[in-house]
Amino acid sequence: MIDLSVVVSVYNEEESLPSFYAVLSDELAKLPVTAEIIFVNDGSRDGSLSILKSFLEQDARVIIVDFSKNFGHEAAMIAGIDKSRGESVVCMDADLQHPPHYIAEMLCKRSEGFDIVNMVRNSRADAGFLKRWTSSFFYWMTNRIIHEKLEPNASDFFMISKRIAAVLKTDYRERTRFLRGFIQIMGFKKTQIQFDAPKRIAGESKYSLFKLIVLSFSAVSALSKAPLKIALWSSALFGLFSLIVIVYSLIMWIVDTPVSGYTTIVILISAMFSVNLLVIGIIGEYIGFLFDEVKKRPIYTVMEEYE
Numbered sequence: 001m002i003d004l005s006v007v008v009s010v011y012n013e014e015e016s017l018p019s020f021y022a023v024l025s026d027e028l029a030k031l032p033v034t035a036e037i038i039f040v041n042d043g044s045r046d047g048s049l050s051i052l053k054s055f056l057e058q059d060a061r062v063i064i065v066d067f068s069k070n071f072g073h074e075a076a077m078i079a080g081i082d083k084s085r086g087e088s089v090v091c092m093d094a095d096l097q098h099p100p101h102y103i104a105e106m107l108c109k110r111s112e113g114f115d116i117v118n119m120v121r122n123s124r125a126d127a128g129f130l131k132r133w134t135s136s137f138f139y140w141m142t143n144r145i146i147h148e149k150l151e152p153n154a155s156d157f158f159m160i161s162k163r164i165a166a167v168l169k170t171d172y173r174e175r176t177r178f179l180r181g182f183i184q185i186m187g188f189k190k191t192q193i194q195f196d197a198p199k200r201i202a203g204e205s206k207y208s209l210f211k212l213i214v215l216s217f218s219a220v221s222a223l224s225k226a227p228l229k230i231a232l233w234s235s236a237l238f239g240l241f242s243l244i245v246i247v248y249s250l251i252m253w254i255v256d257t258p259v260s261g262y263t264t265i266v267i268l269i270s271a272m273f274s275v276n277l278l279v280i281g282i283i284g285e286y287i288g289f290l291f292d293e294v295k296k297r298p299i300y301t302v303m304e305e306y307e
Contacts, residue, residue: 003033005089007080011042013094020094027100038063038080043070064306074177075300095200098157106159116190119157146224148185175292178219234275
């Protein structure tokens with residue numbers, strides 16, 4: 001019987017893996033649990049797989065799931081959950097920004113009956129003002145769009161029970177995923193632990209600003225249909241604006257004052273075209289997501305498993 005499954009997504013982390021594995025092993029040695037460590041190699045192009053194989057040779061707890069190519073962090077986490085056998089499952093990154101020493105506290109929360117333990121960042125040592133602001137804005141905006149509210153600054157560092165993992169293995173299999181959001185809207189008993197994320201021990205973040213923007217829209221679209229209602233909101237806004245223009249024009253006609261319409265027409269047409277193109281773009285994104293779901297291609301493909 002496995003008490004704890006630790007799922008670690010790996011993408012070009014050859015510099016940080018030795019230190020991460022050493023710290024994780026030390027922390028697990030302090031815990032009175034039987035554990036397995038599932039490394040998901042997400043198409044790494046460096047020497048990450050060779051390092052993972054060296055862990056396998058010395059540690060029977062290690063399992064390696066090697067993807068055929070890079071499928072992304074979300075796919076790596078769900079692949080590790082699919083492979084897990086533990087009564088509790090922890091998902092974390094290999095850069096030590098998710099400190100393994102919090103696993104003991106997470107297990108304490110699990111023993112209190114919580115099915116979901118979210119790790120919520122108080123701060124991030126290597127995050128600049130722009131990244132902190134965009135993260136705060138994302139959660140602020142998302143919680144005003146979706147019906148279920150998300151915990152601000154929740155991370156991909158979390159613990160779930162075996163029954164939550166069982167649900168994720170059969171349901172919530174969308175190609176457009178936001179796993180940290182899914183576990184917060186499932187309705188089971190949940191809690192949170194605050195933590196401070198240290199700097200990466202090596203390498204650099206795999207998420208550029210553009211990738212974060214794409215992830216943000218994917219998250220919103222996976223949790224809500226509200227962006228599709230922008231057409232209704234904008235039509236009401238422009239209807240009100242048009243009514244104001246009509247009333248203004250009538251008043252000017254009554255007082256026999258000519259109305260200069262060039263500026264008004266240009267502004268109105270430009271604004272309406274901008275909104276129309278925005279709505280068409282949003283609809284196009286949702287249609288793209290539907291296209292991905294209809295094709296039913298696998299979320300990930302495994303080239304090799306090592307145990």
